[in-house]
Amino acid sequence: MSTRETSIETAAAAALVDPAKGQEWLQRYSDALLGVFGTPQRVLVRGAGCLVWDADGKQYLDLLGGIAVNALGHAHPFVTSVISSQLATLGHVSNFFTSPTQVALAEKLLSLAGAPAGSKVFFANSGTEAVEAAFKLARRNSAPSHDGKPRTRILALEGGFHGRTMGALALTSKQAYRAPFEPLPGGVEHLPFNDLQALEAALDETVAAVVLEPIQGEAGVRPLSMSYLQKARELTSKAGALLILDEVQTGVGRTGRWFAHQASGITPDAMTLAKGLGGGFPIGALVTFGSEVSALLTPGQHGTTFGGNPVATAAALATVHALEAGAVLRNADDVGSFLRGALAEVDAVEDVRGEGLLIGFDLDGDYSAEAVKEALERGFIINAPAxxxxxxxxxxxxxxxxxQTFLDALPGILDTARYTHEQNTAAQPPEDSA
Known part of the structure; x- marks a missing residue:
């Protein structure tokens, strides 16, 4: 073993067997990594199922799942064994070639989606990359309308989040994310959330595509109504526009169904996937429905070096198999319903939203950030999108x-968070009225 290999192995062992204190690792993080994520909340070194442990040995119940990524929890034995076996067999070949796992995963996704004949899959490495592929697909739907008007507009929704690369960012509505990098790719318009009248007014034959999340995760878990999704399908079909559904966060069982849009009974023209697809291993996908849409991107018009590699597709196949074999989608629906019902009974909770195990709930004050910190202190990982x-x-x-352990702790978490927020607010100097 080389000196370099020995040093890497030693560093990994140090993190798992004899970890330095969390603060030391955080200082090293600050010295070595670009600060785009701010300061990490903890240094995590190990996981098992729904539990993780930090560098100081403290245990946490992971109620965020790597932001909807770890569908089967941490260190799932079947998934990890498949990844290890595949990597020991064939790791990377580039897309000059294919592999059995790539083909089998594409076939499985088309089957789960109930996709018609002629449907196809493009594999990427992340949700953002899947959305970039979808953006290019939308641009290819550019044939002029019957009266000769150019088809150049793309519609998305206020509150939507589709990623941070330039094309995905153009679809994302949050100005704080967009402003530092403008000008972004043009032609994207953002409509009010769940507003059918606005959609009808905007959607004509100059629109190339409408891009929607069935449930807006980053906006606080806001579901589009079934009627909105159904009307969007009707209007896009009439206008010749593509209906592209971003299921990066909602797909692969997250809502208790394989894909969230299936509850509405519609079939999109394209769908993006990632997050839970690989059970923690990076992989994304664009699914195109039907031969006409699938023909829009032709050889040489899009690509990726790592996308669809044997290890990533093996990880995804193993994840899907484990989800099916363990009746996990039924569990997501059951435990999600249980959680939502119990959360609605908590005094400080004003509204509960979501499907399956994608849940958002509003508090009676602006103290969600303090609640995240207090929950962490008590051994629970949650998130504050607003x-x-x-x-x-x-x-x-x-x-x-x-x-239930989280539900039992939640009232105390919220009481302490509210008090901390009030104290911090009272300690702030008044704004200068001048």
């Missing part, structure tokens, strides 16, 4: 008993 909103996206294998 000042008065908390989000849960735990592994789909979460049990009722595990969920």
């Amino acid at each position: 000042p008065r909103t908390l989000r849960l996206a735990p592994p789909l294998v979460l049990t009722r008993a595990e969920a």
